[in-house]
Amino acid sequence: MGRSPCCDKANVKKGPWSPEEDTKLKEFIHNFGTGGNWIALPHKAGLRRCGKSCRLRWLNYLRPNLKHGEFSDEEDRVICTLFASIGSRWSVIAAQLPGRTDNDIKNYWNTKLKKKLVGLVAAPHSHKKPTQLQYQQQPPPTGAATATPQDVFSSSLQLLQASPASVSGHYAQYQLMDEYHEVLQHYGAADVFDQSNFDSNLYGGAGGQEWPGSSSSSELAPLEYGYHEEIKQLIATNNSSSSSSSSNYYNIIAGCNNTTFE
């Protein structure tokens, strides 16, 4: 048996919202709030819309203090960093970017950031990347039988963050993101993450969404949290071998010196 639909599909309007509908929704929520029940809201507000549609419209467009327009370099950096850490958990990423919605960030990632990466790789001045074999040669984290893509990327990003300021910046970040993307493809993309393990690492296993030690939910979580020991281990291992793949990453990053990204 299937579940009952959330609304009468035949009697709800779909498609773009009109200014009148926007006004009705805004005024209703301003006067009465959502009442904790989005399903009942459209009827009360005199809207022929599905409750889910109202919720989405409010959260993504009508809600106060929303930012529209270009993402800043800093926002780019946060998105890349968090994507590297937690994957496509857009709501979690959005929580770190005040005024941005998960839908915004998802669209931005899918339409712009991802393409920036691809463009960089295709660009003539792109630097040689490690091969997939080199990914496989990455040492596994402590206690793991094999290195996961996430391990590889985490170590790469950590190397980047630990490197001198001259080698940081968008180009290097995006270069790493692309490597990450390639690793995902190599591993079949789908079941790369042990999500529960990720959550446990990311949130300290407490089940909450606030970073341990953080007094504010808007505080940016330290990237290395949860991976700290694994990453240190990886760095230690990589640094001990001059022919290790970590030096490939250093070469890539070093090659980005004085490269401006737009």
Place this chain on the structure above:
DNA sequence: AACGGGTGCAACCGCTGGTAG
């Protein structure tokens, strides 16, 4: 001017997890 492909964004869909009864 007309057309077609590309792009960006708003909105929808289907699923999951939480929870009240």
Place this chain on the structure above:
DNA sequence: GCTACCAGCGGTTGCACCCGT
């Protein structure tokens, strides 16, 4: 413990707009 309901989430789609030919 079970069921039904709801909010929230991520993936996907539809469409308006832009731009090159």
